[in-house]
Amino acid sequence: MNKELLEKLRNDVLNGNHHAKLSAIDRLAELNSNSAFEIVIKAFEDDDDEVSFKASTIIKTCSAKLQKKIILLFSNKKWKVRNLASDVIVNCETPSITTLIEVLKKNIDTNSIFWIIKTLGKIGDFKAFSALREIIEFGKEEEKIAAIEALSSIKENKSINLLIKTLVDENWHVRKKAAEALNDMGDVVVLELIKNIGTDNSDMFYWITKIIGKLKSTDATESLIDLLETNKDNEKREIVIKTIGAIGNEKCIDHLIERLNDESWTMRKYAAEALVCSGEKVIPKIVETYENENPDIRYWAVWILGKIDDKKSYKYLEKAIKDEEWFVRSLAVFYVGDLKIYKLIINLIPIIDDENPEVRKSVNGAIEKLKNKKSIKYLEEYVFENSGKLKNIGENILNQIKYED
Numbered sequence: 001m002n003k004e005l006l007e008k009l010r011n012d013v014l015n016g017n018h019h020a021k022l023s024a025i026d027r028l029a030e031l032n033s034n035s036a037f038e039i040v041i042k043a044f045e046d047d048d049d050e051v052s053f054k055a056s057t058i059i060k061t062c063s064a065k066l067q068k069k070i071i072l073l074f075s076n077k078k079w080k081v082r083n084l085a086s087d088v089i090v091n092c093e094t095p096s097i098t099t100l101i102e103v104l105k106k107n108i109d110t111n112s113i114f115w116i117i118k119t120l121g122k123i124g125d126f127k128a129f130s131a132l133r134e135i136i137e138f139g140k141e142e143e144k145i146a147a148i149e150a151l152s153s154i155k156e157n158k159s160i161n162l163l164i165k166t167l168v169d170e171n172w173h174v175r176k177k178a179a180e181a182l183n184d185m186g187d188v189v190v191l192e193l194i195k196n197i198g199t200d201n202s203d204m205f206y207w208i209t210k211i212i213g214k215l216k217s218t219d220a221t222e223s224l225i226d227l228l229e230t231n232k233d234n235e236k237r238e239i240v241i242k243t244i245g246a247i248g249n250e251k252c253i254d255h256l257i258e259r260l261n262d263e264s265w266t267m268r269k270y271a272a273e274a275l276v277c278s279g280e281k282v283i284p285k286i287v288e289t290y291e292n293e294n295p296d297i298r299y300w301a302v303w304i305l306g307k308i309d310d311k312k313s314y315k316y317l318e319k320a321i322k323d324e325e326w327f328v329r330s331l332a333v334f335y336v337g338d339l340k341i342y343k344l345i346i347n348l349i350p351i352i353d354d355e356n357p358e359v360r361k362s363v364n365g366a367i368e369k370l371k372n373k374k375s376i377k378y379l380e381e382y383v384f385e386n387s388g389k390l391k392n393i394g395e396n397i398l399n400q401i402k403y404e405d
Helices: 005-017 018-031 034-045 049-058 065-077 080-093 097-104 110-123 124-139 142-153 158-167 173-194 202-215 217-229 235-247 250-259 265-277 279-288 295-308 311-320 326-338 342-351 359-370 373-385 389-405
Strands: none
Touching: 005 018, 005 034, 018 034, 018 158, 018 326, 034 049, 034 065, 034 080, 034 158, 034 389, 049 080, 065 080, 065 097, 065 110, 080 110, 080 265, 097 110, 110 124, 110 142, 124 142, 124 202, 124 250, 142 158, 142 173, 158 173, 173 217, 202 217, 202 265, 217 359, 235 250, 235 265, 250 265, 250 279, 265 279, 265 295, 265 342, 279 295, 279 311, 311 326, 311 342, 326 359, 342 359, 342 373, 342 389, 373 389
């Protein structure tokens, strides 16, 4: 190749004006040789963004030797140069995994390590697995985190299991990154997660159930129910219930309702929250549950119906206003006001002087929320049909509304 031509083009790339640089890069691309590309690589560092970007798009195929020179730019002080170099390696027709790993194993600077790992992740080739595993097992925190992100692009069982193993790393940030990587990999990880869900390690158990919940994987339902029924660790059972709630599988409804009678108040609350997550489809079952002779279960049934806020359940809140237990009555009254069920304002009048102070407080609070034009017609009918003290109470509320308007 004409050495004089190459020298001229080199001079244009390094010292020419904007147009001379772009023209020289085009000419070097036509030459399509290692010697030409070595000059193009120098243009990656040009302060002119158009020049540096154009240079990075020219190289589509190059030898491992030339790729090594590009990899050396990972230590450049400019982020732009490091990023361009990474993109060039990734976009090569045959990116050299071997070269990247060889450079990685040498004693190099932090920037180079990070960008080599990042580039391996962009390529997503299983050939990089061993090198990434070594970093995850023995590297520094920031190196481990970069390697975990890179590994998430290699969706193989070995990668998944290594990430699951990393959920017990001594560093919380590393554990969290491994969990995020597994979550980002999607449903492909679920089977391996299920295999490990019976772990005794609390960190691994926490992250596995959290990931399954985020992925809303119904495939894990049977395993979760089994844990709920057989595990004696209340803390773990609470986590399982939260996960079941996040998934929202109908198969779990009966099992969750059973937990409303659990000896642990926390377990009952988490079960109720999980049932709320399932939405209106649980209402028929919850309505049946309200008929239970256990007042605690009736309380949670009302709590769930109120949280779901579906008009089909309003008549059961009306019934619960008359419950024999004050704490059930009080909660039902609260929801009548909170959900603005205006027609039930008249159902509150007979219990405005309830024997329990908490119920009386709830009634007064609910009536304040319901004193609105929307409740006038119900109050007028009530006043017309009643007499004595109840009539007077109804008239007083009605006059307050009209007066305030």
